[in-house]
Amino acid sequence: MSYKKLQNADFIYAIYQNGYIKVGKTKNITARLAQYKRLGSLEVIGMARVVDMHSEEKELLQKCGKPIQKREYFEDNEQIRTLLKDEFALRTKYIL
Numbered sequence: 707m708s709y710k711k712l713q714n715a716d717f718i719y720a721i722y723q724n725g726y727i728k729v730g731k732t733k734n735i736t737a738r739l740a741q742y743k744r745l746g747s748l749e750v751i752g753m754a755r756v757v758d759m760h761s762e763e764k765e766l767l768q769k770c771g772k773p774i775q776k777r778e779y780f781e782d783n784e785q786i787r788t789l790l791k792d793e794f795a796l797r798t799k800y801i802l
Contacts, residue, residue: 716759718766718797720751720790727751727780727787729766731759751787752794766793 717735721728723742732738735753742748756762767773769789770780780786 715755716757716762717753718756718759718762719753720766720794722749722751722782722787723747725782726774727770727782727790729763729770729778729780729790731763733759751790752798754794754797756797762797766790769793 715735716731716733717738718729718731719735719738720730721739721742723746728742730738739748739750754762767778770786773780
């Protein structure tokens, strides 16, 4: 897949930064991750190219449970990390 196609694809992602896990969506994963990197180091927990980023993100947020502060931020814990890794594994095994 070319870089240009990645710029306009639907993506969902989960990152760890500053003690929290953030679940989000974007049309340009490269630019979005660069934004977070400017704020400090980050760990990508998972990301996947999807057909409908809005419904996919909503599903992930519901599975993660009660957020803190803003609706996409969660306390970092092993249960949420495992859930997200499993969810991203399901979504990426069909992508080529």
